[in-house]
Amino acid sequence: MKILHTSDWHIGRTFHTHSTLEHLRQVLDALAAVVAERRVDVVLVAGDVFDSATPSADAMKLLQHAFRSIREAGATIVATSGNHDSITRLGFHAEWIRLAGIHVLTEHGRLDEPVTLEDEHGDVHFYGIPYLEPALIRHDYPGVELRTHEQALTFAMQRIRDDRGRRGSRSVVLSHCFAAGVAASDVERDISSGGLDLVPASVFADADYVALGHIHGRQTISESVRYSGAPLHYSFSEAGKPRGGWLVELGPDGLGTVEWLDLPVPRTLVQLTGELDELLTDAAHDEHTGCWVKAVVTDRVRPIDGIRRLQARFPHCVAFEWRPSVVAEDSAASYGERVKGQSDGQIVAEFLAHVRNGVGPTSFETALVEELLAGERASEVTA
Template sequence: MKILHTSDWHIGRTFHTHQTLDHLALVLEALVEVVRERRVDVVAVAGDIFDSAAPSADSYALLSGTLSRLHATGARVVMTSGNHDSATRLGFQSEWAGLAGIHVVTGFDQYRTPITIDDEHGPVHFYGIPFLEPALVRHHYPDELLKTHEQVLGLAMRQVRADLAERGGRSVVLSHCFAAGVTASDVERDISAGGLDLVPASVFDGPDYVALGHIHGRARLTDRVRYSGAPLHYSFAEADKPRGAWLVNLDAAGLADVEWVDLPVPRRLSVLTGELAGLVEADEFAVATQDWVAAVLTDRVRPLDGMRTLQERFPHCVALEHRPAVTATAEVASYADRVKHKSDPEIVAGFLEFVRNGVGQSEFERDLVAEVLGTAGAES
């Protein structure tokens, strides 16, 4: 059986206020082509289908169209809800979708009854574990201590292993969590009140393969426990992380092999560092003109209208940081000492030099300050 492991579609998410639906549609269309060309039997989507608990009509349309095209390939789909999803909205009419081979698992205990799909070697049981918030599920198990995700998923996996022991056969688990051994980027929202609630990879012992979601970069915790990452870049912190999915092959004995399949990147991400003049003039940066660009300006003085100037060369520049390459030594004298026996023009000049990292007034600024102070003195 061939299984394509993907996750974290985040349909409806923006990138620095820019819509990403068109780009995601291109990537998901490529994913459908992979399913068709590689004759994938099951597509496993491990949570965060939508980016919001209240998706837009366009977001629903993209999901519906993608699922229809996946269905047309002959593949089955198993997907679970993540911490960004509304389990109720995502699971609406899931019973009817299941009749078409599109299995949407959102109920807190649905994983206890697996979705069983047969191949020439027998059954493969898919246990879809949706995102389980401890505070929302612990009242269902009054005899269990369920304060952390490790405890909740520990309980879920004990139930999975007990069920599997009775059924026999091969198995795949889908889960949405922070598993130990991976690093989060700046767009993966905390799933606990006090920060990251890590789940040891050992919690997932037992199944032939564990398809994880929530981390936006691909990661291999063990041969059979992996993150696929998001299919689209949603942060500059992800710029160097490939986009794609894991193609998992199960044979009669269980996990046979796992192969990474690249997906297209509609617009690359580039972080460019240098002085403003160099970024907009140097030939070496020409390759980034159509990229999403985050610029780090190293000019000693923050340039006026820097973003507009950058966007003349990089129309998709969406972030700017001023990080001077040279910084002035901090003053140890008090403000009173610094201004003692100074004239008003000298105080203004000293202030500008202080806040601008040691760069003093230009001739124009000096004349302007003198004019303003002279006018103020005449009025008083």
């Protein structure tokens, strides 16, 4: 059986206020083409199908399009919910769409009821563990201590092992969680401090394959426990990370080969660093005009209207950071102490240097200030 492991579609997410729906459609269409080309039997979505608990109509239409395309390509779909999903909304039509070969598993009370599919070697049981927030589920299990994600996932996996012991055969587990020992980017928003969300990979022992979601970058915890990452880049911290999914093959005795399949990146991300004039004129940056651009400007003085000027060259420049290459040292003396006894012109010059990272007035500014001060002194004399 060939299984394509994906996760974290985040349908409806924006990128610096820009819609990602069209780019995601391109990637999911490519995914459906891979399903047909590689004769994939099952596509997994390990949580965070949507980015919001209240997805828009356009987001719902894209999910419908993607599921239909994958089914037409020949694969069964097994998906579970993540921390961004609404269990109720995502699972609302689960009872009916499973008749079409689309299995959406969102109920923690039924996580030990697998979707069972068959190949030439027998049954494969797919168990979907939705995102388990201990505070929201512990009242359903009064005899079990569920204060951390580790406790919640340990409890869930024990239920799955008990069921698998009765059924036998091979098994695949989908889970949306933060496994200990992996690196997260700045978009996994619900990782709490103190380690309460960490889940040791050992919790998932005994499953033939564990398809994890929540981390947006490809990660291999062990040969049989992996993250596929998200299909799009949703943060500049993810720039350069591959996008795609794991093609997992189960043989008669369990896990066989695991192969990474790349998916297209509709628009790459790049961070450009330098002084504004350099970024605007250097021919080396011509190749980045079609990219999502984060500009880190190193001018000593913050440029006026910098991002608008950058967007004239880089239409998709969506992030701007001023990070001066030279930072003036703070004086131990207060501002009042530094300007005490100075002339009005010197006070203005000191103020400009104070607010512009040590850069004082230009000759034009000095002449302008002198002209204004002279006019002010003349008016005082005639008054």
